[in-house]
Amino acid sequence: MIAAMDILITKAERSKLQDLDLNNLPFGRYFSDHMLEADFEKGEWKNIEIKPYQPLLLSPSLAALHYGQAIFEGIKAYKDKKGNAYIFRPQDNFHRFNVSAERMQMPQVPEELFMEGIRQLISIDCNWIPMKDDHSLYIRPFMFSSDEVIGVRPSEKYKFLIILSPTGPYYHVPMRIYVEEKYVRAAPGGVGYAKAAGNYGAAMLASAEAKMKGYDQVLWMDAIEHKYVQEIGTMNVFFIIGNTAITPNLDQGTILEGVTRNSTIVLLKEMGFTVEERPLSIDDLIEAHKKGNLKEVFGTGTAATISMIKELKYKDYVMNFDVENWKTAPLLKEWLMDIRAGRREDKYGWMWKV
Numbered sequence: 001m002i003a004a005m006d007i008l009i010t011k012a013e014r015s016k017l018q019d020l021d022l023n024n025l026p027f028g029r030y031f032s033d034h035m036l037e038a039d040f041e042k043g044e045w046k047n048i049e050i051k052p053y054q055p056l057l058l059s060p061s062l063a064a065l066h067y068g069q070a071i072f073e074g075i076k077a078y079k080d081k082k083g084n085a086y087i088f089r090p091q092d093n094f095h096r097f098n099v100s101a102e103r104m105q106m107p108q109v110p111e112e113l114f115m116e117g118i119r120q121l122i123s124i125d126c127n128w129i130p131m132k133d134d135h136s137l138y139i140r141p142f143m144f145s146s147d148e149v150i151g152v153r154p155s156e157k158y159k160f161l162i163i164l165s166p167t168g169p170y171y172h173v174p175m176r177i178y179v180e181e182k183y184v185r186a187a188p189g190g191v192g193y194a195k196a197a198g199n200y201g202a203a204m205l206a207s208a209e210a211k212m213k214g215y216d217q218v219l220w221m222d223a224i225e226h227k228y229v230q231e232i233g234t235m236n237v238f239f240i241i242g243n244t245a246i247t248p249n250l251d252q253g254t255i256l257e258g259v260t261r262n263s264t265i266v267l268l269k270e271m272g273f274t275v276e277e278r279p280l281s282i283d284d285l286i287e288a289h290k291k292g293n294l295k296e297v298f299g300t301g302t303a304a305t306i307s308m309i310k311e312l313k314y315k316d317y318v319m320n321f322d323v324e325n326w327k328t329a330p331l332l333k334e335w336l337m338d339i340r341a342g343r344r345e346d347k348y349g350w351m352w353k354v
């Protein structure tokens with residue numbers, strides 16, 4: 001157990017909070033006063049410190065910069081109307097973090113370090129949690145290899161850090177999505193299910209090309225047949241067809257097991273939908289659209305929460321949606337927001353009190 005005394009705490013002399021308007025925040029641009037840093041050396045975690053947010057001094061031969069052993073998580077902290085701080089399902093992110101670590105041949109981070117680290121950091125910077133709908137304190141735990149050796153092999157040393165960023169919405173308006181046929185995000189046997197930094201870097205060219213064509217993001221297709229839908233940008237994706245909600249299944253290892261994805265499945269069932277986790281082809285989607293059965297399309301993610309898709313373009317076929325009249329995605333967003341703000345009963349024990 002890593003008790004309070006095992007984390008060395010050095011407080012910032014002056015808070016930067018007064019320089020910021022917590023009601024008007026872009027995503028991920030500002031960082032709170034403190035961060036957590038720990039080192040993995042000789043098989044154990046040590047030097048666990050919470051200290052003022054500051055740059056790292058790194059060698060140009062740092063292994064992570066060359067071979068990409070780097071993983072991260074995204075978690076959000078909220079306050080209820082009484083001002084109590086809560087974190088949304090951090091235990092699930094903790095488990096996923098270590099799944100990613102295993103895939104990237106990195107050490108496991110102990111639960112006490114991850115959870116107690118978050119708890120203490122959030123307690124110190126709790127004034128940074130915005131109290132406005134669609135706003136939160138985004139928690140970014142991450143780990144990277146820190147050997148100063150450019151031989152290709154798993155590193156012997158690693159750094160684990162947690163930083164906090166007060167944020168507003170990731171996507172402000174319903175999105176236009178381009179169905180990607182040339183590039184792929186993940187293949188069976190690859191790292192698609194891991195939150196590996198390289199997955200995000202590797203996706204940037206496809207998003208940039210989609211943006212040049214006037215789209216906000218891409219809908220990824222499977223790597224083998226380019227036929228089955230996978231994810232949208234950095235989000236999981238859901239399709240409402242008739243009274244059924246469909247999202248791609250996880251068992252090929254190409255889809256990130258999103259915490260918001262799982263929460264959405266639970267809430268959709270509570271709303272009375274049949275939820276199917278299964279392969280869904282673009283042809284079936286077009287067919288459903290032509291028959292008028294494709295009711296809603298939305299992405300889910302920690303950063304993005306629920307993001308509505310107003311247009312999907314596949315080859316020459318364009319599917320436009322009347323998002324103004326949608327019921328399900330807005331309701332899901334509202335339910336999640338209400339649970340997080342303490343306005344709706346937390347039936348599933350998702351909110352973790354700091």
Ligand code: COI
Binds near residue numbers: 075
């Ligand atoms: C998240 O939803 O937390 C993500 O990881 C997406 C992105 C900000 C990288």
